[in-house]
Amino acid sequence: MFEKYPKDQKYTLAILQDLQKEYNYIPKEKLIELSLYLDLPLSKLYSMATFYKALSLTPKGKYIIKVCDGTACHIRSSNVLLDEINNILGIKPGETTDDGMFSLETVNCLGACALAPVMVINDKYYGKLTSSMVRDILKEYGGDVNE
Numbered sequence: 261m262f263e264k265y266p267k268d269q270k271y272t273l274a275i276l277q278d279l280q281k282e283y284n285y286i287p288k289e290k291l292i293e294l295s296l297y298l299d300l301p302l303s304k305l306y307s308m309a310t311f312y313k314a315l316s317l318t319p320k321g322k323y324i325i326k327v328c329d330g331t332a333c334h335i336r337s338s339n340v341l342l343d344e345i346n347n348i349l350g351i352k353p354g355e356t357t358d359d360g361m362f363s364l365e366t367v368n369c370l371g372a373c374a375l376a377p378v379m380v381i382n383d384k385y386y387g388k389l390t391s392s393m394v395r396d397i398l399k400e401y402g403g404d405v406n407e
């Protein structure tokens with residue numbers, strides 16, 4: 261897929277971003293292919309893939325849940341939201357459900373402090389959250405909610 265780019269190292273990041281978009285993470289085989297294509301050491305590609313937050317070397321879920329743990333959200337109990345998500349989906353920040361549906365991350369501030377505590381699922385914002393709201397929202401996404 262990266263053959264559309266000239267064999268020039270200046271396209272490395274653009275290609276990595278394309279791979280991320282296509283697979284939702286960067287598979288190891290693709291990294292090896294890219295290293296041969298651009299004639300770049302694999303270690304350099306690894307360090308780029310780990311440096312940029314938007315890139316991931318591990319598979320991510322179809323839905324990425326970002327719970328804000330910035331100051332405003334933290335004092336409004338963002339940890340309760342994280343606990344509830346863990347109860348429902350069985351994942352902690354940095355983990356993905358076994359069925360590949362959900363990944364959970366924490367972020368520092370989503371720029372919506374007035375709505376604290378806040379979480380985002382893919383691009384959709386949810387604010388002034390309580391545990392029961394989290395439960396209802398995850399249900400909408402097909403989260404396996406234990407009644």
Ligand code: FES
Nearest residue numbers: 328330333370372
């Ligand atoms: S601290 Fe959570 S949105 Fe700003």
